Amino acid sequence: MSYSTVKDVLDYSQQLHEHARNLYQQLRDQTQRERVDMMLQLLAEHENTLAHSMQNLHEHTSQKVLSEWHQFEPGSIAKALDGCKQCHPDLSVDELVEIALKIDDYLIHLYRQMASEATSGESRQLFENLAQLEETEKIRTVRAALSANDW
Template sequence: MSYSTVKDVLEYSRRLHEHARNLYQQLRDQTQRERVDMMLQLLAAHEDTLAKSMVSMQEHISQKVLSEWHQFEPGSISEALKGCRELHPDISVDELARVALKIDDYLIGLYRQMLSEATTDDSRQLFENLIALEESEKMRTVRAALSASDW
C-alpha cells in the first residue's frame, strides 16, 4: 500500500466529483426524459458543489494538515465510478439515484478510513466535516429522487 497526503486525498475527491459531474452533464445531452434530465441537472450541480468544496477546503486548511500522510493509494477514477457504467439515456430516476449514492458511499468510506488514521485533531475535524458534507449531500439526493414523481 502506498501513502498520500491529505492534499492528495482532497485532490482525488475533487477530480472524482468533477468526473461524475461531467458524466451527468453528458447524459443530459442524450436523454429525452424530462424527470431524468431534471435529476441529472440536480446531480451535476451536487457534484459541482462538492468539487468546489474540495478546492475551498484546500485553501482554508493549514499546510500542516494538508501535508499529513495517510495510507491511501488513489485508485483510478473510473474504478471509483464503476457504478456509472450503468448510466444510459433510458435510465430511471431510481437507478440514477442508486448510482449517485454509490459514489457518495465510496467517498464516505474513504473519509472514514482517513478519520480512523488521523493523527491530529485538525485532520480528524477535516474528515469529520467531509463525512458530514457527503452525508448531507447524500440526503439531498435521496429527497430529490423521492420527490421526482412530483416534478
C-alpha cells in the same frame, strides 16, 4: 498500500466529483426524458457543489494539515464510479440515484477510514467534516429523488 498527503486525498475527491458531474452533463445532452433530465441536472449541481467544496478546503486548510501523510492509495476514478459502466441516456431516475448514492457512500467510507487513522486532531476533524458533508448531500439527493415522483 501507498501513502498520500491530505492534499492528494482532497485532489482525488475533487476529481471524482468533477468526473461524476461531467458524466451527468453528458447524459443530460443525450436524454430525451424530462424527469431524467431534471434529475441529471440536480445530480450535476450536487457534484459541482462538492467539487467546489474540495477546492475551498484546499484554500482554507493549513499547509501543515495538507502536507500530512496518510496511508491511502487512490484508486482509479473509474473504479469509484463502477456503477457507471451501465450509464446510458435511458437510465431511470431510480438508477441515477443509485449511482449517485454509490459515489457518496464510497467517499463517506473513505473519509471515515481516513479520520479513524488520522494522527492529528486537525486532520481527523477535517475528514469527519468531509464525511458529514457527504452524508448531508446524500440526504439531499435522496429527498430530491423521492420528490421526483411529483415532477
